[in-house]
Amino acid sequence: MQSPAIDVLIQFRQGDPEMVEAAFETLFRQYHRAVFGWILRIVRDSSAAEDLTVETFWRIHNAHLRFEASRGFEGWARRIATRAALDWLRSQHARAELSTELLPDLPAEERGDQAVAAEVRCRTAQAFNRLPPALRIAAVLAVVEDQPHKVVAEALGISVAAVKVRVFRALRLLRKDLKEQGITP
Numbered sequence: 001m002q003s004p005a006i007d008v009l010i011q012f013r014q015g016d017p018e019m020v021e022a023a024f025e026t027l028f029r030q031y032h033r034a035v036f037g038w039i040l041r042i043v044r045d046s047s048a049a050e051d052l053t054v055e056t057f058w059r060i061h062n063a064h065l066r067f068e069a070s071r072g073f074e075g076w077a078r079r080i081a082t083r084a085a086l087d088w089l090r091s092q093h094a095r096a097e098l099s100t101e102l103l104p105d106l107p108a109e110e111r112g113d114q115a116v117a118a119e120v121r122c123r124t125a126q127a128f129n130r131l132p133p134a135l136r137i138a139a140v141l142a143v144v145e146d147q148p149h150k151v152v153a154e155a156l157g158i159s160v161a162a163v164k165v166r167v168f169r170a171l172r173l174l175r176k177d178l179k180e181q182g183i184t185p
Contacts, residue, residue, distance in 0.1 A: 009069035024061055027073060032057070035081050038155070041145050042085040042137050052088055056081040075154045082137065082155040089133035120183055127177040131170055138163055139170035
């Protein structure tokens with residue numbers, strides 16, 4: 001995400017209604033792709049990510065008086081997007097499938113059977129889907145997407161230590177789940 005001009009941020013925070021709308025449009029044009037991408041990394045469903053991007057910008061618009069221009073827009077938008085995605089994950093009765101195509105290609109042994117490797121990837125994706133949403137988001141962002149812990153912490157509104165704990169717990173639950181399925185991680 002690129003940093004918008006400080007005057008656009010100030011207009012967004014404290015301008016008259018017309019200035020707020022113009023600044024909001026500028027911010028939307030500049031950040032909607034990045035927000036969509038961030039949400040897609042979390043929910044792994046493009047149509048849900050589109051809806052959640054709109055929801056995120058609706059929340060951003062409604063909360064413009066709480067925005068602090070000095071702290072920057074990027075982290076604030078990412079936190080709001082993450083909360084919208086987490087709310088969506090929690091509301092799902094049938095959780096969105098973490099597609100095996102979206103998992104990084106796991107190296108298969110040269111001697112190994114590709115069908116077995118595909119089955120392991122599929123079961124790993126299913127195990128990811130069974131994680132509690134808060135642990136799943138932290139693990140997807142930190143492990144699958146390889147985002148720095150600091151970025152994940154900022155997006156989730158928690159400390160770096162809390163991110164590390166969530167990732168540790170998620171990996172521990174994944175290992176346990178995979179062992180119960182007969183897969184040694």
